[in-house]
Amino acid sequence: MSETEGQEEQSTTGGGEESSSGGPVTGGSSSSGSGGVTLKNMTKRFNDIIAEQDEQLRISAKILTEDMKYFTQIAKKKVKTIQEKRRQKQQLPSTTNLIQCVNQGAGSEILTHYKEKWNHIHSDTNASSALCDEMYQSLQKLYGSMSNSHHIITMATEELSGLPDVLKNIEETSNKIGSIEEMLRKVEESIVECIRTGEVLETERKKHSLKLQLKRHKEEKEREVQKLEARVQEEKSLTLERQAKLEEAAHRERQEALDTMFKQQMSEYIEKGSVEKPILSDDELRDRSLSELSVERVNIEDTEGDEELKEFLSDTEGTNEETKEKQEEEEEN
Secondary structure, X not given: OHHHHHHHHHHHHHHHHHHHHHHHHHHHHHHHHOOOOOHHHHHHHHHXXXXXXXXXXXXXXXXXXXXXXXXXXXXXXXXXXXXXXXHHHHOOOOOHHHHHHOOHHHHHHHHHHHHHHHHHHHHHHHHHHHHHHHHHHHHHHHHHHHHHHHHXXXXXXXXXXXXXXXXXXXXXXXXXXXXXHHHHHHHHHHXXXXXXXXXXXXXXXXXXXXXXXXXXXXXXXXXXXXXXXXXHHHHHHHHHHHHHHHHHHHHHHHHHHHHHHHHHHHHHXXXXXXXXXXXXXXXXXXXXXXXXXXXXXXXXXXXXXXXXHHHHHHHHHHHHHHHHHHHXXXXXX
């Protein structure tokens, strides 16, 4: 029984360590699930779970030990009773006088009574032995389970020892991710600014291109206007020159006609002393052809004819000026 109790104590101790190891696994998984749990809180929770499991195992081991002690005491009492009865039986007097005084029938009843008691004790002892064997096997299984749990908790403890480094790496990684996010934000802002600058430059380029096109178009139109002005001026000069030539020719022709008619009428006047054709008015003289003019029909000394001639020439000049203005308006349009 002492060996069984020793194994029980070992299993209890191992169970305490094992249960304490089982605790941190749960705590570790929960702490790993929540990112905000610190290492100090995880260690505290781990220790609380270990203490709770250890207390439960101690209570279970205490109950089991008390039950074992109870069964052991019962078995010891029964064995002690049997040994005491055997010793008393061996110490009975063997004298013949005592035998003669003893009732033989009473002895058989006592023997039968003790035999039944012995059989009952023997059966109880066998039952207790079988129960102890079962208890021992259960304790062996419990010890194996506790050993396995102890191994698991040892591995978990070793893994948890590297948890600070993991948390440190996670923190460093988080800081790096934060810095990378900040860099990406700055790069994104730079890209947006670059796009805006590109749009502004493109707008300026288009404006500059339009200005150049407008300038070229303006220069081209100015050249066209200059050419048109030069052509109009040339045409005007040619027209004026042609008109001047025509006027000069008409004036010369008229003068020649007048001279001829004057000579004819002078000759007729010298010969006959008079002129047959009457003198025409200025309006009639202007409407008739040069061949029909005569010296007598024209009043040379009349100043009104000169005024009408000047008015005619001014009307011609006004017509020429209107023609020039119309040409200039067409050029401007």
